[in-house]
């Protein structure tokens with residue numbers, strides 16, 4: 187059966203990795219105080235709680251038979267007060283534990299995002315956005331339980347176990363031994379089912395991962411889906427995907443559901459032992475009815491921590507799998523780093539490529555020994571067939587990648603030796619695919635220069651002729667545009683991006699011209715906007731518009747990673763070479779449409 191090929195990215199649960207957990211615990215360090223306070227609160231509540239069966243015992247064995255009503259009432263009051271305190275402590279503990287847990291997740295996410303932003307583009311070439319998202323969202327989420335309850339609970343649950351066991355042994359050692367004899371039975375039950383339950387929940391999460399992936403792909407490709415009328419087929423696939431989620435959930439819950447009653451069964455067996463054996467000891471070993479009742483009450487509280495502890499182990503396994511993926515991402519090193527602390531100061535804008543060779547993939551050379559110099563203020567048009575390496579040249583100039591061989595120099599300085607942010611301040615890039623962020627038009631233009639005033643924004647928008655259409659929108663500059671700018675036409679998106687670049691006022695401008703054809707009116711607007719942008723800057727334009735190419739000071743024809751021809755429009759035409767060929771094809775094409 188055909189199924190879309192969504193790659194599920196589920197953490198593989200292996201054995202417990204102590205190293206990962208240690209690293210994870212580092213994140214708790216800043217919250218050490220809160221953590222201890224939480225544990226103390228929980229411990230206090232536990233102690234208070236475990237006193238109550240003993241009070242019951244005293245009442246039954248002494249106060250009631252001896253008709254000590256005053257004492258009974260006093261004890262009842264103390265007990266009521268204790269319950270109130272226990273409630274308050276527990277509430278505080280829950281709040282505190284959740285806050286600490288969320289702080290840790292906050293810190294982790296912040297670190298991850300910071301780090302991802304610093305990674306070089308080659309990382310994103312090899313890693314899909316979905317994978318990065320799963321790590322920052324889901325994997326961090328799976329740590330939630332561990333940080334909120336796991337670590338804290340384990341300490342307090344163990345203390346509950348110890349306190350209860352001690353209490354039982356103090357009250358009646360023999361009876362305690364016999365009742366706790368059912369513990370091994372319970373433990374066996376836990377161990378047997380735990381692995382299977384874990385396997386089933388993992389399967390369920392994998393299915394949910396698939397659901398996410400499938401949904402994501404479909405929402406992103408909605409236009410194509412509707413254009414190709416794929417809804418029916420996609421419905422069928424979607425039914426299958428959610429059917430899987432349903433089935434795996436039911437599988438998991440079935441065993442889980444069987445587990446709860448089994449726990450009750452064991453605890454009932456334990457209570458039965460208390461009553462049966464207690465009754466036998468009643469006559470001979472000084473066991474009182476109060477002892478039997480308090481024992482059964484203690485026993486009730488005993489299983490809860492045992493069950494929690496086995497759960498905790500599970501949490502640890504899941505967390506160590508997720509943290510492995512989180513740290514793998516955090517350990518990625520950015521490839522593009524500055525070799526010195528020097529900043530790129532004021533520049534004239536001379537750009538030089540010296541014998542530059544480059545490949546993304548060692549098997550496939552993309553640029554071969556490229557050398558050229560662009561003088562300050564010059565506009566260079568890059569033309570060539572698709573895939574010839576034009577975008578790659580500007581990727582190297584903006585230092586998204588480093589040359590494999592050779593150097594890229596700005597005003598004589600190798601760009602590897604200047605701070606990356608100082609380089610990017612000087613180099614403005616208008617990408618082939620104009621990107622609009624969610625927010626207002628104003629936010630979008632201001633994107634690269636947050637301190638720009640409204641007047642400055644309007645000024646650049648006017649300069650690139652975007653002002654007119656912007657003020658026509660319902661809220662003018664404060665109109666919300668969706669991520670991707672779907673409510674704007676492609677030409678409008680480009681104009682907004684032009685305004686964004688112009689506002690940041692770079693000395694060196696890179697323009698990867700979009701191929702999309704727009705109507706003549708917009709075409710003229712765009713052309714004027716481009717002319718405005720190019721004024722007084724060293725510019726590289728990957729040009730598709732004849733007008734842009736003609737206006738350039740020099741044209742470089744790139745052919746399979748090499749500079750095939752250089753010259754002005756007229757010179758190159760006269761040469762009757764590659765440019766002439768490209769030009770005639772394009773010219774004829776343009777005439778045809």
Ligand SMILES: Nc1ncnc2c1ncn2[C@@H]1O[C@H](COP(=O)(O)OP(=O)(O)OP(=O)(O)O)[C@@H](O)[C@H]1O
Nearest residue numbers: 311546547552570571572573574575576577578579
């Ligand atoms: N991130 C990448 N990873 C691997 N290979 C890449 C990557 N980007 C581009 N390439 C390859 O490098 C070659 C040059 O690509 P480049 O994007 O520079 O072409 P271009 O001249 O800009 O083409 P177009 O006119 O279509 O934009 C192509 O063969 C392309 O497949």
Ligand SMILES: [Mg+2]
Nearest residue numbers: 576577618698
């Ligand atoms: Mg390109």
